[in-house]
Amino acid sequence: MKIITLIHLRLVQLIILILFAAIAWHLLHKPPNISTDIYPYLSSITPTLVKQCQEDTIKFPTIVWEDLLAIHSTLSEKESLVLINQLRVQVSFKDLNWGKLPSSTIKAIRRHRDILRQYPYYQPHKYTFPVHGTTWFDDSFGADREGGSRKHEGTDLFGKEGTLIISTCGGKIEQLGWNRLGGERVGVRGDDGNYYYYAHLQYISPQLVKGNRIETGEVIGGMGHTGDALTTPDHLHFGIEIPNGQWINPYPFLAAWKLWTK
Numbered sequence: 461m462k463i464i465t466l467i468h469l470r471l472v473q474l475i476i477l478i479l480f481a482a483i484a485w486h487l488l489h490k491p492p493n494i495s496t497d498i499y500p501y502l503s504s505i506t507p508t509l510v511k512q513c514q515e516d517t518i519k520f521p522t523i524v525w526e527d528l529l530a531i532h533s534t535l536s537e538k539e540s541l542v543l544i545n546q547l548r549v550q551v552s553f554k555d556l557n558w559g560k561l562p563s564s565t566i567k568a569i570r571r572h573r574d575i576l577r578q579y580p581y582y583q584p585h586k587y588t589f590p591v592h593g594t595t596w597f598d599d600s601f602g603a604d605r606e607g608g609s610r611k612h613e614g615t616d617l618f619g620k621e622g623t624l625i626i627s628t629c630g631g632k633i634e635q636l637g638w639n640r641l642g643g644e645r646v647g648v649r650g651d652d653g654n655y656y657y658y659a660h661l662q663y664i665s666p667q668l669v670k671g672n673r674i675e676t677g678e679v680i681g682g683m684g685h686t687g688d689a690l691t692t693p694d695h696l697h698f699g700i701e702i703p704n705g706q707w708i709n710p711y712p713f714l715a716a717w718k719l720w721t722k
């Protein structure tokens with residue numbers, strides 16, 4: 461009788477242990493929640509606006525980038541000017557006189573500023589355009605591929621075979637080498653947590669080692685047409701996957717990064 465109770469006790473302990481392990485595993489592997497307003501907002505910012513703000517910060521170096529872009533991207537030109545003029549004479553963001561702006565609008569500006577601080581993709585020179593040389597590209601994200609069986613999850617940047625491809629940001633080399641679709645491809649886990657994917661390369665830089673660090677502007681390889689791009693013109697397929705597993709449209713970011721590339 462006593463032995464049976466002991467076995468029962470051990471069994472219960474084991475079940476509890478397994479349960480805890482399962483919960484811990486689930487929590488560790490759960491994809492992080494990314495607020496749904498972040499990328500729609502970031503994607504709505506045009507290169508023209510980024511350029512305008514960049515020129516403004518050159519003229520008025522004390523203006524904080526996120527303050528400027530958050531105001532400009534939320535308000536009309538006329539409405540922004542009232543606030544920007546205050547920033548120009550070094551009024552800080554928290555001391556701004558908002559005038560008659562509705563509280564919902566002020567809240568939106570604050571939210572946009574928070575997003576820009578957390579996701580500094582548009583901050584000049586923080587990220588780099590991945591093609592070092594002549595290239596042309598347009599927005600083909602979501603276009604049909606393989607007769608509509610899958611969607612295009614990135615941007616194609618066309619150019620001459622061998623054109624240098626460089627890393628848009630610092631991070632860790634997570635994938636390196638051949639896969640069926642991507643051909644010679646490199647995957648970088650950016651310091652921002654996103655996965656940056658460079659595919660169809662002619663060659664991969666021999667300097668790269670899986671698991672090692674890579675810095676912004678470091679050579680990834682040469683533009684090519686490997687993988688499923690075998691019959692298409694040479695291009696870099698560039699993709700960005702955010703930590704929840706969703707591929708986002710890199711086009712708006714590429715268009716902005718192009719601004720500070722010679």
Ligand SMILES: [Zn+2]
Pocket residue numbers: 612614615616696697698
């Ligand atoms: Zn592509």
